[in-house]
Amino acid sequence: MRERLFWILKDYGIDERIAKAFLEVPREEFLMKHYSLSHVYEDVVLVSYEDGEVFSTSSQPSLMAMFMEWVELGEGMKVLEIGGGTGYNAAVMSRIVGENGFVVTVEYFEKVCKIARENVRRLGIDSVAVVCGDGYYGVPDFAPYDVIFVTVGVDEIPEHWFRQLKDEGRVIVPINMKFSGRQPAFLFVKKGNHLEGNYKLETRFIEAGGNLGNLLERNKKLLKEFPFRKTIRVPRLQMFVELVDLLTRRLTRMNGTFYYAGPEGTVEFSGGEMRIYGDTPEIESLLSQWKSCDYRSFEHLTLHVGYNALSRISCTI
Numbered sequence: 001m002r003e004r005l006f007w008i009l010k011d012y013g014i015d016e017r018i019a020k021a022f023l024e025v026p027r028e029e030f031l032m033k034h035y036s037l038s039h040v041y042e043d044v045v046l047v048s049y050e051d052g053e054v055f056s057t058s059s060q061p062s063l064m065a066m067f068m069e070w071v072e073l074g075e076g077m078k079v080l081e082i083g084g085g086t087g088y089n090a091a092v093m094s095r096i097v098g099e100n101g102f103v104v105t106v107e108y109f110e111k112v113c114k115i116a117r118e119n120v121r122r123l124g125i126d127s128v129a130v131v132c133g134d135g136y137y138g139v140p141d142f143a144p145y146d147v148i149f150v151t152v153g154v155d156e157i158p159e160h161w162f163r164q165l166k167d168e169g170r171v172i173v174p175i176n177m178k179f180s181g182r183q184p185a186f187l188f189v190k191k192g193n194h195l196e197g198n199y200k201l202e203t204r205f206i207e208a209g210g211n212l213g214n215l216l217e218r219n220k221k222l223l224k225e226f227p228f229r230k231t232i233r234v235p236r237l238q239m240f241v242e243l244v245d246l247l248t249r250r251l252t253r254m255n256g257t258f259y260y261a262g263p264e265g266t267v268e269f270s271g272g273e274m275r276i277y278g279d280t281p282e283i284e285s286l287l288s289q290w291k292s293c294d295y296r297s298f299e300h301l302t303l304h305v306g307y308n309a310l311s312r313i314s315c316t317i
């Protein structure tokens with residue numbers, strides 16, 4: 001049955017090295033529910049654990065394999081996985097990084113996390129460390145990482161991850177868009193004080209709990225009173241709000257209206273315009289960069305997400 005999955009992945013054009021790793025790990029050992037073996041090796045999402053209180057899923061193998069290709073997962077790499085579930089994907093990645101590499105996986109729900117630990121122990125996989133907790137903080141003890149591999153929908157790429165990633169390291173991440181409810185995945189590369197990246201594809205993962213899933217709430221605390229300055233009309237306002245979300249990590253929502261909560265100013269987005277209070281140079285410069293890229297949606301832009309540096313966009317050729 002495992003060969004069947006191998007050939008499905010090969011048919012997708014997945015690299016042999018990655019497809020073979022799926023051949024080496026028994027997926028059924030990571031599923032706490034019973035499925036027929038033929039179903040286990042279909043290219044589908046499966047519920048791996050559920051008890052009425054918490055649940056976890058084993059992601060679609062072809063999607064995981066594509067993520068592995070995009071981050072150029074290879075021998076000797078150190079990987080941080082966010083959203084460990086019952087440990088299957090971490091086990092597959094451990095086959096690819098080999099004896100000289102290491103996979104650290106973080107799972108939020110204690111029950112699921114303990115199952116993942118037990119699974120890797122039982123199968124004698126010693127190049128995977130399972131950490132229980134909120135993936136928002138990363139795992140500084142094993143940093144720096146070559147790759148951060150995210151298998152849960154998150155609200156932002158926290159600064160902790162940025163700091164724990166090597167320069168030129170890669171992040172593959174599905175991001176929960178607060179305005180549209182979409183969950184696009186992006187591939188980023190660390191370049192100095194920025195992550196530079198592009199849209200890859202649409203996904204539908206479980207949305208994260210903890211600090212990876214409460215950005216709008218947390219940012220409410222950043223909202224302060226500033227004097228009204230001006231109103232600017234913005235074409236395709238929803239798309240601009242999504243760019244602000246991705247690039248500043250300072251979006252929030254109050255009474256159904258979205259705001260940017262900046263350090264020296266606030267922007268209210270509504271009715272096709274932005275009402276600016278105080279100083280918001282970050283937003284005004286993003287708007288002029290976006291205009292020079294013909295107001296394209298994020299799928300057709302390169303994002304440069306700054307950490308203690310201003311974010312910017314460039315027009316993808």
Ligand SMILES: C[S@@+](CC[C@H](N)C(=O)[O-])C[C@H]1O[C@@H](n2cnc3c(N)ncnc32)[C@H](O)[C@@H]1O
Pocket residue numbers: 048055056057058059082083084085086087088089090106107108109112133134135136151152205206207208209210211212213
């Ligand atoms: C799609 S499943 C992951 C599948 C897993 N990689 C596998 O191979 O089975 C997403 C997991 O992310 C976990 N999760 C949710 N919020 C999280 C957080 N803040 N930090 C770490 N894990 C989180 C969920 O409990 C769930 O188990």
